[in-house]
Amino acid sequence: MLILCYFLYIILLEVEKKIMQLTLENTNTKSDKLPFSRTNPFQAKVLKNINLNGTGSTKETRHIELSLKGSGLTYNPGDALGIVPSNDPELVAAILEEMQWDEEAVVTVGKKGETLTLKEALTDYFEITLLTRKILQQAATLTENSELQNLVLAENADQLKEYCYGRDLLDMLRGFGPWKASAQDIVLLLRKMTPRLYSIASSIAANPDEVHLTIGAVRYTAHDRERKGVASILCAERVQEGEMLPVFVQANKHFHLPETQDKDIIMVGPGTGIAPFRSFIQERAVNKAPGRSWLFFGDQHAKVDFLYQKELENYLQDGILTRIETAFSRDTDQKVYVQHKMLEYSKELFEWFENGAYFYVCGDKERMAKDVNEALITVIEKEGVMSREAAEAYLKDMQKQGRYQRDVY
Known part of the structure; x- marks a missing residue:
């Protein structure tokens, strides 16, 4: 009997030892596979890095496609991608x-x-x-x-x-x-490098295991020296296809498609502001959304600065995009911007608003977004035959309902 108890004790010790070993292995596996985040970015392989602007443009806008394969990262249309950059x-x-x-x-x-x-x-x-x-x-x-x-x-x-x-x-x-x-x-005087956030320009439903960006290269002269944007010039000049970029997904809960796909959407995105709307359009194309889509796009010259032109024209032809209005400010004697196009189509815009359309704007915070906001109030005031105060209240109500969303920087 004693011998039997001794053997049972030995067996129990071995079982306990094995359980502890497995627990340790699981713990190590989990710590090795921490979720990718701002503090633990994923090294994403660059699949494509091209200049979207034509020869002769004063701008350089990079279209970058990155692989998320093996990262476990996902995103929604309207979210941003963070890049952890390095200095020049x-x-x-x-x-x-x-x-x-x-x-x-x-x-x-x-x-x-x-x-x-x-x-x-x-x-x-x-x-x-x-x-x-x-x-x-x-x-x-x-x-x-x-x-x-x-x-x-x-x-x-x-x-x-x-x-x-x-x-x-x-x-x-x-x-x-x-x-x-x-x-x-x-x-010791310096601050730690902060990641740069860019609106995602793709739908993961349309591009599984990928994320796309639309980044304008920042170059300017100030105080007798040439200056370069940290992340934008890293992407424009130093990161080649096949190389890696450290990235993470930043959710944007205040900029997203309507919950139901039958809602109409109006998108105003000049220049690189087109990025999230490419994501919106791709998502709606995959889901065959019945809601109408209206895009206002603007830049300097139609010939060399119409970003994603062929793609957008194909979406228009296929009925995924209902309308596109363009404003190329340097192609006419009088500079025409997206807000001018909004005023030109004020009657139709207000009809869409009254029908429950969602309105989105993405891009420059300082001037463009303010001008678009002013144009919105003017459209509502004129077509709704109401006072400015009533028009502002109408727009605030749209905002409360989540029908007026901005991604501005």
Whole structure:
């Protein structure tokens, strides 16, 4: 009997040991496969990277297709894709040269005391293209430069704000030396790199395991130097087909298609603002949505700047798009924008509103979105034969119902 109990005890020990081993294996598997997110981006393979603008255009708009295969990531029309970018190697090299720093020197970054080489930190970890009041104020303690000491005084807040606009770390280092600071002192001033968000330009139902983007390359001259957008120029100049981009999906609960597919939709998306509407149209095409779709698109020249022209014309021909109105501002003596086209078709627009249509606008926040909002009020006021106050209340009511949605930046 004792021998039997001993054998049973041994067997129970082995079973317990096996259970613990399996539990550990499962835990390791789970930790190895954390969901991809802002803090754990997925390395997406670039399948396609092309310029949508024709020869002679003053713009460069990249159409980028990325593989999400194996990521488990999904998205809805209206969501955004985050790109975790890296800084321009030429700008990093210029900073290292200006300060005569050793690129292999080790610096501490982040609250957990992670260490990186100086080149890695400036390339992948820190924002080096943006200056803030706080950065300049802290930098003033690391130099005896009287110009900077004066600039950060409370009474010069407006001048400080003006200085920061359009300047970067290299400008500051060149302008306010000599510095009594180490590389570690300088990088401690900087903010961590923030991901850049772009409206998704595809429907996952139409493109399984893929996500598409429409990105305008940002290039401009300011303060006697050429400037480049961090993520847009990474995509335009340095990321080739077959290479990887670290990405994550950012849900946008305030910009989405109507819950029922029989609702009409009106989309205003000039330039890269077309991106989410390409997603909307693809989704409706797959689902054979009975609701009508009306697109307002605008850019500079019809010949070289009509983004996704053939696609959109095919959708129109197939009846997936009911109407397209275009506004190419540089093709006529008088500049015509999307808001002018809205006013031109005010009667039909108001009829769509009265029929329960949803209205969407995507793109430039500062001017375009404001002009479109103003045009909307004018349309409602005129066609609804009501006062401006009543027209504004009508539009607010549309907003409350989720029938007026904006994705502006």
